[in-house]
Amino acid sequence: MNSDKDRPIEGQLTVSEKLEHLLQLRARLGEDGIPSYKKLAAEIAAQSGESFSGAYLWQLHRGERTNPTLRHLRALAAYFGVPVSYFTDDDVAHRVIDQDLLASRELDESMAEAGVSAVYLRGDLAALSPEGKRMAADMIRQIRELEQNVNTPLSPPRS
Secondary structure (H helix, E strand, O other): OOOHHHOOOOOOOOHHHHHHHHHHHHOOOOOOOOOOHHHHHHHHHHHHOOOOOHHHHHHHHHOOOOOOOHHHHHHHHHHHOOOOHHHHOHHHHHHHHHHHHHHHHHHHHHHHHHOOOOHHHHHHHHOOOHHHHHHHHHHHHHHHHHHHHHOOOOOOOOO
16 A cells, blocks of 8 residues: 555656556557566566566556666666656656657658558557657658659650
8 A cells, every 4th residue: 555655746757657658658568458567577677687577567557566676767767768767757757758749649640641550550660769650750751752753653854
């Protein structure tokens, strides 16, 4: 049970909320829309060398654990490609969240313009970093432009 000292100050984001954002916008989710905590924890542990269990990750995500160690925050930050300060500084967290949302919107718009509707493709692209989403959006736009130019008849040469 959370004690008063574990409750965030009004307006502050909890570790759970910050992790929720990362899981929704950067992690591959299962068919049920929920990440495999066990698989994710194993990937984090393999990348960082830190011990990380699926149960611990689930507890952090659910808000049942509210005070992770700095080494666990470092492992999470490295895995999700955010600075460690994402977890400790709400201004940084809000900037990262805003960048992610903007990049996701840009990617969604470019895919919609290109007629991309394949759910599996959208899921794979959703797990990209903001920079990756922007690059994918740019690539989709460039492909559309190339195809439009190919489908446009050439003008006869002027003499």
